[in-house]
Amino acid sequence: MNTSTKNIIVEKAKTSKINEIDFDNLAFGSVFTDHMLVCDYKNGAWETPKIVPYQPITLEPSSKIFHYGQSIFEGMKAYKDENDAIFLFRQLDNHKRLNISARRMAIPELPEEYFMDGLTTLLQMDEAFIPKASGSSLYIRPFIFASGKGFHASPADEYKFIIACAPSGSYFAGKVKVLIEETYSRSANGGVGYAKAGGNYAGQFYPTQLAVQKGYNQVIWTDDTSHEYIEEAGAMNIFIRINDTLLTGPTSDRILDGITRKSILEIAEDLGIKTEVRKISVTEVVAAAKNGTLKEMFGAGTAAVVSPISTFGYRGTDYDLPEVKDNYASKLKNIITDIQYNKSEDKYGWRFKVTD
Numbered sequence: 001m002n003t004s005t006k007n008i009i010v011e012k013a014k015t016s017k018i019n020e021i022d023f024d025n026l027a028f029g030s031v032f033t034d035h036m037l038v039c040d041y042k043n044g045a046w047e048t049p050k051i052v053p054y055q056p057i058t059l060e061p062s063s064k065i066f067h068y069g070q071s072i073f074e075g076m077k078a079y080k081d082e083n084d085a086i087f088l089f090r091q092l093d094n095h096k097r098l099n100i101s102a103r104r105m106a107i108p109e110l111p112e113e114y115f116m117d118g119l120t121t122l123l124q125m126d127e128a129f130i131p132k133a134s135g136s137s138l139y140i141r142p143f144i145f146a147s148g149k150g151f152h153a154s155p156a157d158e159y160k161f162i163i164a165c166a167p168s169g170s171y172f173a174g175k176v177k178v179l180i181e182e183t184y185s186r187s188a189n190g191g192v193g194y195a196k197a198g199g200n201y202a203g204q205f206y207p208t209q210l211a212v213q214k215g216y217n218q219v220i221w222t223d224d225t226s227h228e229y230i231e232e233a234g235a236m237n238i239f240i241r242i243n244d245t246l247l248t249g250p251t252s253d254r255i256l257d258g259i260t261r262k263s264i265l266e267i268a269e270d271l272g273i274k275t276e277v278r279k280i281s282v283t284e285v286v287a288a289a290k291n292g293t294l295k296e297m298f299g300a301g302t303a304a305v306v307s308p309i310s311t312f313g314y315r316g317t318d319y320d321l322p323e324v325k326d327n328y329a330s331k332l333k334n335i336i337t338d339i340q341y342n343k344s345e346d347k348y349g350w351r352f353k354v355t356d
C-alpha cells in the first residue's frame, strides 16, 4: 500500500482484466474496471479513501442496508476525446445530489474533496478502460450504503462509500413503447422520489414488469394523488413537445432533479426553442396526440442522454408518435454529447478535464 499525493491509499491490482473485455460488444454496466474506490464512515467521520482492486464486499447479516435499505447512488460518465484526454460532465452536480439523497436517507454527507479526489485518481488508474468508440463511455457508479450492524430500525453508525466503474457501449434503446401508469406510483409528496435511493428503483420493478407483460418497455409515472399529471419516464425525466414547445414537469419531492434535464432546458432556450416547465396533464397529451400537435416525447438521463418514445399506451389505446424531421431529441442529444466528448466549445462550463 502506498499513499497518493491526494492522501488516498492506493493498492494496485496485480493483474489487469483489460484483455478479457470485448470492447466491441459492451453491454451496459456489466463488466468492471480493475479498481474501485472505498471510503468508510466510522466513529462519526469519513476515513481516508482507498483505491483497491475491484472485489466483493463482506458484510454482516445484520448490516442495515439489508433490512432498512439505507442506500443511495449516483450515475455519471467519463468520456475520452480523440487525444485520449478524459472528461467529466457537471460532476459537482452529482456530488451535490449525492448529499441531497444522503440527507433524506439519514446518511452522513460526503465531503466534496473525497468524492472528487477519489474519482479523479480512480479514473487515472483505470484510464485504459474508458472506451473511445463513438458513443461509448465509462459509466461511473458512486454509492453509499449502511454497513453498520444491528436489527434496530434506526440509522446505521457505519457506512461505505464506493465508486465502481463499467465501460459501456453506445446506449441505444431502440423504439421505446411506454405505458401511462395509473395504479402504481413511483413517489409521493413528502416521500423520497427526489433522492436516488435504492428502494425507489426496487419499487418500480413490479409495475414495470406488468407493463412489459402487456408489450411495453417502460412505464410513464403520473402523480400519486390524481394520476392525471405526467412526472417521469421510468428512471428518466420526461420531455414532451407539443407543436414547437418543449414541456417538462417541475422538479419536486416527487420528480428527480436530473442533470440531463436541466442541461436540455438551458440548451433549448439558447436554441430559441420555447420551453415550459409546468404540470403536464395526460388529458392534454392525449388530446395533442389525437389532433396531431404531439410531435415528440423523450426520456432524459445520463445513460442514454435522450431516449425517444415511439408509442404511448393509455387506458387500452396506443398512440403512435410521428417521425419528426429535425427533431429536438437528436438535436439536443448531439449538442450535449459534443460537449461531453470535447468536440465543441463548452460555453456553459459543464465539461471538466481530469488531469494530474
Ligand SMILES: *Cc1c(COP(=O)(O)O)cnc(C)c1O
Binding pocket: 075, 196, 232, 234, 235, 236, 237, 256, 257, 258, 259, 260, 261, 300, 301, 302, 303
Ligand atoms: C437519475 C435519474 C434521472 C436522470 O438524472 P440525470 O442526472 O440526468 O442522469 C431522472 N429520473 C430519475 C428517477 C433518476 O433516478
